[in-house]
Amino acid sequence: MSDLFKAPKGTYDVIPPFSDLWLRVKEALATPPKLSGYGYIETPMFEDTALFVRGVGESTDVVSKEMYTFEDKGGRSLTLRPEGTAGVLRAMLENRLDRGALPAKVWYTGPNFRYEQPQSGRYRQHTQVGVEAIGSSDPALDAEVIWMASYAQRELLGLKKVRILVNSLGCKSCRPNYRKLLIEFLAKLKLDEPTKARAQLNPLRVLDDKRSEVQEQLVDAPLMPDHLCQECRNHHEQVLNYLVDLKVNYELAPRLVRGLDYYVRTTFECLHDGLGAQSAIGGGGRYDGLIETLGGPAIGGVGFGLGVDRTCLALQAEKLDQNSEALTKAYVIPIGESANQTAMQVTWQLRDQGIGTELAFDGRSIKAAMKNADRSGAKFAIIIGADELEKSSAVVKNLSSGDQELIALELLAQHIARNL
Ligand code: HAM
Secondary structure (H helix, E strand, C coil): CCCCCCCCCCCCCCCHHHHHHHHHHHHHHHCCCCCCCCCEECCCEEEEEHHHHHCCCCCHHHHHCCCCEEECCCCCCEEEECCCHHHHHHHHCCHHHHHHCCCCEEEEEEEEEEECCCCCCCCEEEEEEEEEEEECCCCCHHHHHHHHHHHHHHHHCCCCEEEEEEECCCCCHHHHHHHHHHHHHHCCCCCCHHHHHHHCCCCHHHHHHCCCHHHCCCCCCCCCHCCHHHHHHHHHHHHHHHHHHHHCCCCCCCCCCCCCCCCCEEEEECCCCCCCCCEEEEEEEECHHHHHHHCCCCCCCEEEEHHHHHHHHHHCCCCCCCCCCCCCEEEEECCHHHHHHHHHHHHHHHHHHCEEEEEECCCCHHHHHHHHHHHHCCCCEEEEEEHHHCCCCCEEECCCCCCCEEEHHHHHHHHHHCCC
């Protein structure tokens, strides 16, 4: 016998019963966008490599180290998408959504691919539910996006240990001055060579350094919110005021920077305190300027990406993963070959009434079939043997109480539906 294949390193399979939780999370994360007029969009899983280089930014780890890039048989350089925003914006522009009613608002879900060092909560394929809204610079839109994340995580999924960090990263007029100040400040510190290099190339990322010897030296670092231009300050204040109106609990995080280059003004991250190092269960922000970089008009946009994998882990950490009720409500068991046809008809009738129903296959013994009925989570076993056939009836057994009664086949669906 040859060895079994394994899923590639850094990936995993979503299999039952975990997949119930997975689907529940996707559904919950997608609900606020659906309630808020965001239309569903689906784009290819691979794009021109140049789209990500230009859109996400060459200096980011995602682009410089983590992309799955390959040449196709036509000699094109393609990349499996490492994130959703660049491809979705490409599609919105290509399909002229920017010429219709603004803001144009979409939501999406699907896998993303990053060649990262795998660990708990960090995978080489991960799934996000995301939104992008383009063509508006209204701070109310930033607040709407943050509210949607918070509402899904806290209200719909019931997570208690979520913190939402909010910052402003300024704009192209105020950030360069701040960047200069920060570079000057960082130049005076005792940093190792790679960090010194980063301080030149992407100084804001140094603020995010987790090592205590670096953080100790950053206590007096200049912070972006103290150096915002008047317009950015107004925008930031309005976003925060709206969040208060929407009752979204947030924390100001003046050192928050994100791993992607396109953010300006509002940035945010949703952290879960039960997850250890990979605690970000979502993040996003405003990206005015990005659409122009991608060849579109000078309009702004804002969005988020929420991690499905990590949200499942967060629910498990808070023990909120157990309460999904089985879809199977009834389990039909034929006894003896003569009952097969009737059992099948009954099964299909129940399903036709919207009642989740499974059928026992392979003529198993009643004992084995009852075991499977218990495992399925069904509320009722419906047993049909020769005696029942003669009376055009079935034995309906309540699997939690053990009670059973004989019910006429024509009343079966009604009986089950009434007692669910
Ligand atoms: P991101 O912060 O890179 O943002 O990813 C969003 C979320 O995806 C993270 O908070 C995390 O939950 C999850 N995630 C990212 N990488 C991994 C991984 N290797 N393993 C497991 N989960 C992961 C974006 O991708 C932006 N496109 C979000 C956005 C949309 N900004 C504006 N619009």
